Amino acid sequence: MTQPNDLLPEGLEDRLPAEAARITAAMRACLDVLDAHGYDRVRPPLLEFEASLAGRMAGVTVGETSTMFRFVDPASLRTLALRSDMTPQVGRIAATSLSAAPRPLRLAYCGDTVVIKASQLDPARERLQLGAELIGSDSVAAASEAVMLAIEAMKAAGLTGISVDMTLPDLVDTLAEKAFPLAPDRREAVRRELDTKDAGGLRSAGGSAYLPLLYATGPFDSALAALRAVDAGGALKSRLDGLEQIAAAIGDAARITLDPTERHGFEYQTWFGFTLYAEGLRRAVGRGGTYRIAGSDEPATGFTLYLDRLAEGAPQPEAARTCYLPLGHDRAAAARLRSEGWRTVAQLAEGEDAKALGCGWVLDGSEPRKL
Known part of the structure; x- marks a missing residue:
């Protein structure tokens, strides 16, 4: 409860x-x-x-x-x-x-x-x-x-x-140094507006020169080409070559x-x-x-x-075969099954339901038998 x-x-x-x-x-x-x-x-x-x-x-x-x-x-x-x-x-x-x-x-x-x-x-x-x-x-x-x-x-x-x-x-800091000059105290506002993709806010923050960056996005080849067009001064060349x-x-x-x-x-x-x-x-x-x-x-x-x-998003792993071990079972046989990748569930008391406990096999002598 x-x-x-x-x-x-x-x-x-x-x-x-x-x-x-x-x-x-x-x-x-x-x-x-x-x-x-x-x-x-x-x-x-x-x-x-x-x-x-x-x-x-x-x-x-x-x-x-x-x-x-x-x-x-x-x-x-x-x-x-x-x-x-x-x-x-x-x-x-x-x-x-x-x-x-x-x-x-x-x-x-x-x-x-x-x-x-x-x-x-x-x-x-x-x-x-x-x-x-x-x-x-x-x-x-x-x-x-x-x-x-x-x-x-x-x-x-x-x-x-x-x-x-x-x-x-570090895009904004790199461009702000020379290509698109920007005072240090205005850079954070420009970063924020670029992050939110807000063209109007970007203009208000004094970052009109950065507007083309909003459209240099998407599939890699076309976005990279657009970014190279923006980078006329070559400030980003080493980074773009790296990408x-x-x-x-x-x-x-x-x-x-x-x-x-x-x-x-x-x-x-x-x-x-x-x-x-x-x-x-x-x-x-x-x-x-x-x-x-x-x-x-x-x-x-x-x-x-x-x-x-x-x-x-990962697949459910395949469950190992599970064998029920009745009272008085062969311990060596059970150990051998585990070494071969089986799971074992040992019986603790009379009246247990092996299938309800998730077992598909029962140890019969020295070998598993399907239930």
């Missing part, structure tokens, strides 16, 4: 067996891909001192309202925080414990994150993050590796119809689009960012790009997959 105290907080939910199995299968498939490409897994703690986490998260300072749950540690009397993103923790590990490790350093991670408040479009406050970071490089080669690795991981998890939407996170090389590396492995003014989810990326989508899923499956590790300023490239979302 459900009790009033059994209700879960807003944005949190139980994952029942079928869904949990799908998430676990997707996680294993993705981690196997990362491991096969030389990415070593690290497991940072769920809790850290707030000062450490905030110091390595772009746009967050100690003491300000943020996405992180915070409370006082009774042992140290210092403020602790629950991680809302694992990427800064991987950056801390690279900058401290693994600072002397050879570069480029390839690290993988997977774990739960929690935020205080989620958006209306995505109300979940707990997310299972999985990702990879290539530390010591933010080159075109590193970016190509990150994108291809993410695509391969998604395919290994069973997703189809994969799409990569590229962006240029073209990354797209060539992707080839037909995924559909490629370009939205150079997209900023959502790219608060700390530098010259390159990308969002991942898959057929049948309304929301983004993951994001990635190039960035600098806060604190050490070391260049890095990486991506994060949101496993909970990803698993919604």
